[in-house]
Amino acid sequence: MRARTTVPAALIAIALAAPAAAYGPKGHQTIGAIADTQLSKAAKAAVAKNLGYTLRTAATWADCVKDVEKNDKGQFVYAPDPRFSASCKVFATTVGKARMVSYARRNWDNCVDPAMTKGCHALYHFADVPIQQDHYDRTFTGTSDHDIVSAIDAAIAKLQGHEVPKPFSIKDKAEAMLMLAHLVGDLHQPLHVGAIYLDAHDAPADPGPVTTPHDAAMDTRGGNELEVGSSNLHADWDGVASAWDPLHLSKATIAAAKAVPATAGALDAWPQAWASETVKASQLAYAGLTYSHAGAKKAGDRVTAFPDRSAYLKQKASVQQQEMVTAGARLAQIFNAIWP
Numbered sequence: 001m002r003a004r005t006t007v008p009a010a011l012i013a014i015a016l017a018a019p020a021a022a023y024g025p026k027g028h029q030t031i032g033a034i035a036d037t038q039l040s041k042a043a044k045a046a047v048a049k050n051l052g053y054t055l056r057t058a059a060t061w062a063d064c065v066k067d068v069e070k071n072d073k074g075q076f077v078y079a080p081d082p083r084f085s086a087s088c089k090v091f092a093t094t095v096g097k098a099r100m101v102s103y104a105r106r107n108w109d110n111c112v113d114p115a116m117t118k119g120c121h122a123l124y125h126f127a128d129v130p131i132q133q134d135h136y137d138r139t140f141t142g143t144s145d146h147d148i149v150s151a152i153d154a155a156i157a158k159l160q161g162h163e164v165p166k167p168f169s170i171k172d173k174a175e176a177m178l179m180l181a182h183l184v185g186d187l188h189q190p191l192h193v194g195a196i197y198l199d200a201h202d203a204p205a206d207p208g209p210v211t212t213p214h215d216a217a218m219d220t221r222g223g224n225e226l227e228v229g230s231s232n233l234h235a236d237w238d239g240v241a242s243a244w245d246p247l248h249l250s251k252a253t254i255a256a257a258k259a260v261p262a263t264a265g266a267l268d269a270w271p272q273a274w275a276s277e278t279v280k281a282s283q284l285a286y287a288g289l290t291y292s293h294a295g296a297k298k299a300g301d302r303v304t305a306f307p308d309r310s311a312y313l314k315q316k317a318s319v320q321q322q323e324m325v326t327a328g329a330r331l332a333q334i335f336n337a338i339w340p
Helices: 009-016 026-038 041-050 061-067 086-091 094-106 120-125 148-159 173-187 233-237 251-258 267-286 309-338
Strands: 068-070 076-078 226-228 290-292 302-305
Touching: 026 173, 026 251, 026 309, 041 173, 041 309, 061 068, 061 086, 061 094, 061 120, 061 173, 068 094, 076 094, 086 094, 120 148, 120 173, 148 173, 148 267, 148 309, 173 267, 173 309, 226 233, 233 309, 251 309, 267 309
Parallel strands: 226 302
Antiparallel strands: 068 076, 290 302
């Protein structure tokens, strides 16, 4: 693993200077769109052959699958939430819905995890590495054989024609591409990889290695249980610059993505190296914040306090800007490594 090489700051500033707005699917679509501009000719052909549409379109699929539900009869059905389903319409054909239901069914109860509330596949989107660590390692609490690094590894294995490790069930190359188009973006969202654990006094605490039991109340679920106004810290980090337009990428954005260097080492080691970088980015996301159960709207939550909210948002935007460009470039690098 090597240290991150920073994308030229001038390119980032030109491409991304803008106020923040709600995230939704636009962030993932933008990452996919950036990747589309960086694909080799062979990789672009492979995407077209297996998917029939771009990575920009594919980028929201893994979230759309979360709308597959298991009813009281044990049947799996696709029941889109109208608040978030606009970007899922492209997958809502007869064939598309059948694929989503099939994937959800095969990846529903194939893992054992106390955090599982809707299906194992929903856990493929994140890890919860304690911020006291400076890298990703499977010996740490918050990692597992079905976390985001493991999921990306499994999808890459499928595209390489290798055996897919358990517990994953990946039907074909198209399904692997759909997973990667979304999960590589999630891997570059700091709160999808790094997490803060808090003791009974609301102070940061290291829960220890994965083999050491810890109080479940310490886990803040990647910031989902840290309230920020009417929302939470995780959602706060899901906010992206309003200037992002997946249909109209600027020349500066494309140039910034092109400047992202290839990761050293074997392809199957890349996801862990990238996750290690994101763990360090997550330390910035939690730096200086304090938390308290007092005044929390929901039982078990904590209220987040910022020493300087304006400065925090400025730093958040800077981190996000680089991570978005880097994610798009690296998504393309995976495909280019397989189809040079």
